[in-house]
Amino acid sequence: MSRLDDLRRQAVELDTGDPLARWRDEFVIDDPDLAYLDGNSLGMTPRRTIHRIHEVMATEWAEGLISSWEHWLDLPLHVGDELAPIIGAGPGEVVVHDSTSVNLYQLVRAAVDLASDRHLIGVESGEFPSDRYIVEGVAEQTGRQVRHDLDDPDFPIGDCAVIVRSLVDYRTAEIADLAGFTARAKEHDTRVIWDLSHAVGVLDLNLPSAGVELAVGCTYKFLNGGPGAPAFSYVSRDLIDRIANPVRGWFAQADQFRMDADWLQRDGIGRLMIGTPSILALEAARCGIALTAEAGISSIEQKAQSLTAFALACVDAVGLTSPTPRDETRRGGHVAVQHPDARELNRRLANDHRVVCDYRDPDIIRIGCSPLTTRHTDVVRVFEALETLGALD
Ligand SMILES: Cc1ncc(COP(=O)(O)O)c(C=O)c1O
Numbered sequence: 001m002s003r004l005d006d007l008r009r010q011a012v013e014l015d016t017g018d019p020l021a022r023w024r025d026e027f028v029i030d031d032p033d034l035a036y037l038d039g040n041s042l043g044m045t046p047r048r049t050i051h052r053i054h055e056v057m058a059t060e061w062a063e064g065l066i067s068s069w070e071h072w073l074d075l076p077l078h079v080g081d082e083l084a085p086i087i088g089a090g091p092g093e094v095v096v097h098d099s100t101s102v103n104l105y106q107l108v109r110a111a112v113d114l115a116s117d118r119h120l121i122g123v124e125s126g127e128f129p130s131d132r133y134i135v136e137g138v139a140e141q142t143g144r145q146v147r148h149d150l151d152d153p154d155f156p157i158g159d160c161a162v163i164v165r166s167l168v169d170y171r172t173a174e175i176a177d178l179a180g181f182t183a184r185a186k187e188h189d190t191r192v193i194w195d196l197s198h199a200v201g202v203l204d205l206n207l208p209s210a211g212v213e214l215a216v217g218c219t220y221k222f223l224n225g226g227p228g229a230p231a232f233s234y235v236s237r238d239l240i241d242r243i244a245n246p247v248r249g250w251f252a253q254a255d256q257f258r259m260d261a262d263w264l265q266r267d268g269i270g271r272l273m274i275g276t277p278s279i280l281a282l283e284a285a286r287c288g289i290a291l292t293a294e295a296g297i298s299s300i301e302q303k304a305q306s307l308t309a310f311a312l313a314c315v316d317a318v319g320l321t322s323p324t325p326r327d328e329t330r331r332g333g334h335v336a337v338q339h340p341d342a343r344e345l346n347r348r349l350a351n352d353h354r355v356v357c358d359y360r361d362p363d364i365i366r367i368g369c370s371p372l373t374t375r376h377t378d379v380v381r382v383f384e385a386l387e388t389l390g391a392l393d
Contacts, residue, residue: 003317004384007310011376014310020303023295023372027224035355035378039370040198040334043224049287056283073256076277077270079286080232083223086289086297087196087215088206089234095269096219096285097277100197100231101130102247103216104164106272107233108138109246111162111191111214118190120147120156122163128170131195135164150181158188167205168198168332171360172323173308175203175330179210186211197221200232201292202333202371204301213239222333222370223292225285233272240269249274291372300371304333307369310376311335314383318392323364334368336360337382345391353385 015021028045029036036044060068080094087094097103112121123135125148139146149155150163157163163185168175178194185192194215199205201222207215215234219225235243245252245265251273254264265271292300305328312335315322321338325331339345346359355378358366367382368374386392 002384002387004314004380004387007314007317007383008377008380010313011310011380014306014376018303018375020295020299020371021375023291024375026291027373029373031354033354035353035381037355037357037367037369037374037378037382039224039373040202040221040366040368041358042220042227043201043222043288043370044373045226046224046287046291048291049226049284052283052287053280056280060279072277072279073251074270075279075282076230076273079282079289080269082286082293083219083232083289084234086205086223086292087200087234088208090208090237092269093237093240094232094234095272096230096232096282097273098230099228100195100216100218101134102274103231103233103272104131104193104195105134105138106246107193107214107216107235107243108134108162108164109142110243111193112138112142112144113244113246114242115161115189115191118144118159118161120145120160122147122150122155122157122160122165124148124150124165126169126171127164128166128195128197131164131166157185157190160185160188160190163190163192164195165192166195166198168196168203170198171364171366172325172336173198173332173334174323174325175199175332178205178212182211182213196234198332198334201288201297202300202304204297207234208236212236219285219288223285224288224370224372226281226288229281229285229288230278233269235269235272240271241267243271245271245274247274251275251277295372303371304369307371307374307376307379308333308335311337311367311369311379311382314380318383318387320392333370334366336364336366338363339365339386339391341391345386345389348389349382349385353381353388355381355385357382
């Protein structure tokens with residue numbers, strides 16, 4: 001008898017009682033042998049997205065042609081308003097466009113311009129690479145220095161023009177103290193830009209009540225928006241009209257079609273737009289966002305906690321280690337499992353067992369628990385496969 005037998009039985013029971021189980025049918029999952037645990041990198045394909053993209057192409061593009069731009073022009077704002085409730089934001093506080101990296105650049109640069117007397121920008125050394133690179137780039141371009149020791153009691157928070165921080169750590173899934181850190185920064189009039197990429201669509205967030213003024217995040221992970229789906233920017237209502245877009249495209253121009261006009265930035269969150277939005281990608285993002293909104297972010301968060309707790313129970317049962325917090329309120333929607341052969345094991349899980357997780361340097365297999373598609377029985381498959389691969393003592 002395997003030490004995982006009990007856990008398999010538990011997994012079956014948990015899946016049977018899962019109130020979100022029916023949402024899996026909304027996705028294209030043709031291979032019964034596939035255990036997909038990488039929805040924290042790329043969410044699965046909603047059936048309605050395929051239908052909607054076909055519909056947009058056949059009617060709005062093929063039939064409507066150029067006239068469809070009448071409603072497409074503001075689609076980034078409409079989709080932003082649809083995403084807003086998922087993060088507790090209101091209408092006019094979110095816009096969906098470009099990539100997380102581009103959006104982060106815009107906000108870092110704009111925040112630095114608002115604090116021109118400050119000589120530092122803060123970002124952790126273990127932060128997601130794109131975020132670090134952007135901070136380092138803006139620091140170089142604007143003559144600032146980068147500081148990494150955000151949690152050091154002596155960190156000179158009051159000298160920072162802005163601090164960039166992920167809410168959920170992309171490796172360990174640890175959740176940072178959103179309200180606490182934002183409040184600490186605010187005491188020094190320092191702005192924080194929160195990267196919600198690994199949090200949105202899996203945590204039940206309320207940015208305004210946490211005092212958050214600025215945030216970015218992607219829609220292709222837990223929001224199931226599709227590969228390269230556009231990202232979002234959130235700016236609190238009070239701040240938006242003080243934000244100067246550092247990338248002056250015509251979509252941020254007050255009167256976009258007055259071609260001879262000098263630059264005059266439009267009002268509202270639309271001032272963060274740059275150029276022509278990718279309509280098909282936006283429509284795909286919109287379908288994923290709608291699924292999350294319909295299923296309910298609070299139920300989604302609860303299921304993520306159940307899946308990750310179960311994954312950690314498996315980790316313990318087989319004697320592996322994990323840096324993911326045990327406190328369910330302090331972890332996001334994935335579980336990091338450490339193993340010295342993690343890279344090779346991750347490859348073999350996918351190739352030999354149809355168990356798709358992902359690998360992060362130096363020794364982490366990430367088990368992504370995407371509540372609309374992941375089952376507890378998918379999670380236990382990771383450990384059963386690791387046992388078969390001889391990876392457990
Ligand atoms: C935490 C975090 N920030 C930023 C990015 C970069 O996103 P994009 O490729 O959309 O610019 C990612 C991508 O996975 C990410 O995980």
